[in-house]
Amino acid sequence: MMQISSYGPTNNMRVRRKSSSRAMLGVMILAAFVAVATIIPFVSILHPVSQLAPESVATSAATLALDRIDAGWDQIVPYGNSTCLNGTNVFDIKRHNPDLGQVDIRNMLFNWTFVENGKNVSKLGAQPTYTWRYVGEYVVNLEATDFRTDEVASDTLVVKVIVKADAGRDRLFTEGNASASHVQLDASNSASNYNITGYSWTWIYQGKNYVNSNSSFYFDFTEHGTYEVFLNVTDENGSWAQDSVVIKVLRKPTFFTEHWIGLLFWIPIAFISVLWFVSKMRRDHALVTKTDIEKMKLKSRDLRKQWKIFKGNRLGIAGLVILFIFAGMAILAPWISTVPNPNNSANFEPTLLPGDPLLLPEHFEWVNPRPPSLQDSPYTSYLHLLGTDANGQDVWSLTMYGSRASLEVGLIATLISVILGAMIGLAAGYFGKATDEILMRTTDFFLVLPWFPLMIVMMAILGQKFIWVVLVIGLTSWPSTARVVRSQVLTVKERQFIVRARCVGAGDSHIIRTHIMPNVLPLIFANTVLLIAVAIFSEAFLDFFGLGDPTVISWGAMLEGAYESQAFTAGAWWWIALPGACIVLMVLAFSLVGYAIDDVLNPKLRKR
Amino acid sequence: MNFRSYIAKRLVYVVITLFAIIIFNFFLFRVMPGDPTAVLVPKTGDVELKNDIIQIFHLDEPWYSQLYSYIIQVFTLDFGMSTGVKKYGDVREILPRPIMNTLLLVGIGTALAIWLGVALGRAAAWKRGKAIDTVGMGFALTFYSMPTFLFALVILMVFGGMLGWFPLNGAQGKIPFDPNPPDYADMSILQKIVSRGYHLVLPVFAFTIEMMAEYALIMRNALTDVLTEDYIVTARAKGISNKRILHDHAMRNALLPVVTVAAISVGWMLGGDIMVEIVFSYEGLGLLTWDAVNKRDYPVLQAVFLLMAIGVLIANFIADIIYVYLDPRVSV
Numbered sequence: 001m002m003q004i005s006s007y008g009p010t011n012n013m014r015v016r017r018k019s020s021s022r023a024m025l026g027v028m029i030l031a032a033f034v035a036v037a038t039i040i041p042f043v044s045i046l047h048p049v050s051q052l053a054p055e056s057v058a059t060s061a062a063t064l065a066l067d068r069i070d071a072g073w074d075q076i077v078p079y080g081n082s083t084c085l086n087g088t089n090v091f092d093i094k095r096h097n098p099d100l101g102q103v104d105i106r107n108m109l110f111n112w113t114f115v116e117n118g119k120n121v122s123k124l125g126a127q128p129t130y131t132w133r134y135v136g137e138y139v140v141n142l143e144a145t146d147f148r149t150d151e152v153a154s155d156t157l158v159v160k161v162i163v164k165a166d167a168g169r170d171r172l173f174t175e176g177n178a179s180a181s182h183v184q185l186d187a188s189n190s191a192s193n194y195n196i197t198g199y200s201w202t203w204i205y206q207g208k209n210y211v212n213s214n215s216s217f218y219f220d221f222t223e224h225g226t227y228e229v230f231l232n233v234t235d236e237n238g239s240w241a242q243d244s245v246v247i248k249v250l251r252k253p254t255f256f257t258e259h260w261i262g263l264l265f266w267i268p269i270a271f272i273s274v275l276w277f278v279s280k281m282r283r284d285h286a287l288v289t290k291t292d293i294e295k296m297k298l299k300s301r302d303l304r305k306q307w308k309i310f311k312g313n314r315l316g317i318a319g320l321v322i323l324f325i326f327a328g329m330a331i332l333a334p335w336i337s338t339v340p341n342p343n344n345s346a347n348f349e350p351t352l353l354p355g356d357p358l359l360l361p362e363h364f365e366w367v368n369p370r371p372p373s374l375q376d377s378p379y380t381s382y383l384h385l386l387g388t389d390a391n392g393q394d395v396w397s398l399t400m401y402g403s404r405a406s407l408e409v410g411l412i413a414t415l416i417s418v419i420l421g422a423m424i425g426l427a428a429g430y431f432g433k434a435t436d437e438i439l440m441r442t443t444d445f446f447l448v449l450p451w452f453p454l455m456i457v458m459m460a461i462l463g464q465k466f467i468w469v470v471l472v473i474g475l476t477s478w479p480s481t482a483r484v485v486r487s488q489v490l491t492v493k494e495r496q497f498i499v500r501a502r503c504v505g506a507g508d509s510h511i512i513r514t515h516i517m518p519n520v521l522p523l524i525f526a527n528t529v530l531l532i533a534v535a536i537f538s539e540a541f542l543d544f545f546g547l548g549d550p551t552v553i554s555w556g557a558m559l560e561g562a563y564e565s566q567a568f569t570a571g572a573w574w575w576i577a578l579p580g581a582c583i584v585l586m587v588l589a590f591s592l593v594g595y596a597i598d599d600v601l602n603p604k605l606r607k608r
Numbered sequence: 609m610n611f612r613s614y615i616a617k618r619l620v621y622v623v624i625t626l627f628a629i630i631i632f633n634f635f636l637f638r639v640m641p642g643d644p645t646a647v648l649v650p651k652t653g654d655v656e657l658k659n660d661i662i663q664i665f666h667l668d669e670p671w672y673s674q675l676y677s678y679i680i681q682v683f684t685l686d687f688g689m690s691t692g693v694k695k696y697g698d699v700r701e702i703l704p705r706p707i708m709n710t711l712l713l714v715g716i717g718t719a720l721a722i723w724l725g726v727a728l729g730r731a732a733a734w735k736r737g738k739a740i741d742t743v744g745m746g747f748a749l750t751f752y753s754m755p756t757f758l759f760a761l762v763i764l765m766v767f768g769g770m771l772g773w774f775p776l777n778g779a780q781g782k783i784p785f786d787p788n789p790p791d792y793a794d795m796s797i798l799q800k801i802v803s804r805g806y807h808l809v810l811p812v813f814a815f816t817i818e819m820m821a822e823y824a825l826i827m828r829n830a831l832t833d834v835l836t837e838d839y840i841v842t843a844r845a846k847g848i849s850n851k852r853i854l855h856d857h858a859m860r861n862a863l864l865p866v867v868t869v870a871a872i873s874v875g876w877m878l879g880g881d882i883m884v885e886i887v888f889s890y891e892g893l894g895l896l897t898w899d900a901v902n903k904r905d906y907p908v909l910q911a912v913f914l915l916m917a918i919g920v921l922i923a924n925f926i927a928d929i930i931y932v933y934l935d936p937r938v939s940v
Contacts (some may be wrong), residue, residue, distance in 0.1 A: 449629070
């Protein structure tokens with residue numbers, strides 16, 4: 001998204017070509033492009049992948065030798081799990097060695113045999129799945145027969161079925177939350193066809209080693225930190241397995257960690273206003289003088305006129321209304337959301353299926369993601385107006401809180417980029433010559449860098465912190481502002497009053513502060529509002545990419561979760577519709593307001 | 609300034625920027641506070657891999673000699689060794705197929721987007737205030753505001769998932785009306801083209817609709833601006849037909865900002881391309897970027913970023929040449 005109000009100079013020109021022949025040319029170029037791009041990958045120089053064929057394949061042509069069949073890797077499977085036995089790797093061998101004769105799995109019979117618990121088991125098919133019900137080690141024999149030639153080949157693999165260890169789900173909560181920090185560690189989901197003889201939990205908490213051998217017990221994780229609790233399960237057959245659960249206790253938010261964004265915003269404002277107050281009192285010995293009142297009157301008349309033009313733009317008003325709704329959403333989030341702290345794992349809904357140890361007496365089933373209903377959850381007794389996502393988090397509350405992240409990123413990142421862009425543009429436009437050349441070449445360079453990939457790379461290097469998201473977006477979007485500011489400064493610089501001020505003896509800093517900035521900054525206001533839209537868009541993109549801060553609730557992260565758990569193909573519309581619509585509406589609202597302001601400030605764009 | 613000296617000047621600029629990009633790319637992966645080599649060296653316990661990477665990128669030497677060897681490596685197209693996407697694999701061998709796939713997707717998508725976007729913007733500006741303006745601009749603004757990944761997901765859900773008309777992922781392999789297509793390597797050339805086209809339909813559709821919105825908005829703004837100029841009034845007064853005014857007087861001038869913005873917005877287009885490729889699992893540079901980020905494969909990421917930056921540079925150069933063709937004053 002670039003700013004759209006950049007106009008080329010105008011002049012008259014001759015006719016060149018008719019549009020139909022131009023369209024034909026376009027079609028021909030497209031067709032040529034498709035053909036070239038389709039053929040090029042087959043040229044061997046550009047296609048080194050084909051050279052990576054396995055070399056271990058027997059060279060005896062046309063016969064189905066033993067090593068032509070591949071039963072796959074040996075497997076270690078937890079008790080009760082299903083695995084896929086895969087005989088289709090014969091395909092790969094054929095692909096890389098077409099001279100080995102026609103092997104086609106569609107003409108072949110695959111027979112997998114093994115002995116399980118004293119019984120012979122046989123599965124047919126190239127890719128059968130099997131659920132392992134007995135702990136032990138099995139040698140699975142694969143026999144493949146070619147229908148047409150009656151050739152037989154075989155291969156074996158070893159499947160080791162071990163006891164299933166399940167330490168439960170990971171937890172995430174804040175320090176000082178008494179109910180959440182009293183963590184139940186529960187291994188009763190572990191299973192084997194033999195009796196389980198021993199559980200052994202080991203973990204390190206506050207530098208001390210802890211051991212426990214109960215299947216279920218409580219432990220208090222009150223101090224912040226990330227703790228990994230290992231579970232070792234043994235059954236009477238001697239088979240053992242390991243699992244672990246991560247318990248993350250977030251540091252209790254202090255005033256500074258909770259409000260650093262606000263402080264970052266308000267402290268400079270307070271500082272500047274105190275400075276302004278002191279200098280004003282020293283100069284005029286009064287806070288409001290008569291000249292100030294006159295100036296205010298003139299300014300308010302101007303503003304009223306501009307507001308009248310803005311009001312005439314219905315789309316701009318619509319955008320403004322939407323923005324007010326979102327602002328209200330961000331401010332009132334704790335009160336209008338149905339779950340008070342949707343990111344706290346104590347408020348997650350567990351998936352409850354029949355046979356679940358957490359199952360309630362009334363046998364209430366609860367599967368996440370769950371569609372919207374007006375019924376309270378029996379587990380946490382929260383209302384889920386818009387259902388839950390795959391983690392069991394409330395979609396409505398997440399969306400309400402998500403508006404905060406979008407607005408924060410949009411406003412702060414734009415502030416950074418406008419300050420940076422305005423400073424560079426002012427310096428380049430005002431001082432000209434070598435300064436202009438150096439600064440504008442730098443701007444051009446950053447304009448050429450593809451900024452979406454640049455954001456991805458910077459986030460991947462810097463790590464997933466909210467502050468980095470804000471800084472990266474702010475630091476990659478300034479070049480367009482710098483260009484706009486520079487071009488405005490160039491037009492203002494040549495005006496009479498600047499020359500006169502210089503004649504009177506005004507210095508550079510005074511001219512920039514009192515004459516150039518007030519004339520230039522309102523003009524880039526429209527550009528700024530459009531930049532906010534871009535910043536929100538970028539934030540959603542980074543979160544969708546999985547590079548945002550995982551502890552911050554945002555719409556992009558919600559959509560990423562939906563995409564990762566395939567809610568789109570599963571039809572979980574309630575998980576997608578609201579955050580998706582919110583992103584679109586917020587970006588649209590900022591764009592509409594931006595265009596409306598552009599309309600007010602740039603009379604040329606108004607009706608002919 | 610004639611055409612040749614203009615192009616020569618632009619070429620010099622391109623070469624200087626190319627060096628700047630290479631140097632920027634070198635420092636980008638070494639800005640981490642503390643140990644500047646920490647980014648490129650994988651954080652796995654694989655000592656052999658670590659040592660190989662240190663040796664390939666000369667990470668045990670001072671930074672200026674690292675920079676020197678990096679520039680040499682870039683010009684000999686030696687991008688080092690992959691640490692995650694394909695462990696121990698040469699990055700050079702990973703790149704060709706994604707580059708071709710991305711060029712195909714972005715090339716077709718951009719051509720269609722410019723064509724359709726300019727047509728829509730022209731119609732909206734010419735019939736300003738009429739139904740086509742309102743509907744067309746509403747359409748353009750909505751898609752301009754909609755994140756590309758969201759639109760792509762909806763397209764995938766409807767046409768790939770619910771209706772099942774098009775394949776859900778990949779860049780090749782399936783053929784329409786053939787439930788058991790042969791292996792891609794065994795297809796005839798015609799089948800290969802059909803298969804690729806079949807897999808391209810949805811990604812190109814999503815990409816085109818998202819990108820054309822921007823061109824439509826710019827075109828409309830530029831054309832409405834041009835249509836208020838005095839020479840349009842003059843042309844009208846001379847009795848020239850509306851069609852000729854639009855084609856010969858207005859469009860030629862209004863296309864200039866479109867070309868400028870199109871060149872600048874290649875970075876934006878690459879973002880759209882990355883999102884579309886991820887959603888459709890289309891094996892291009894975007895999916896490779898995502899893969900490299902997820903597996904923390906910085907050598908591949910470095911190479912891909914360099915390629916994308918060079919691609920944008922080339923696109924800008926092409927835009928400069930088109931600019932000469934559209935604006936004779938540049939080469940006078």
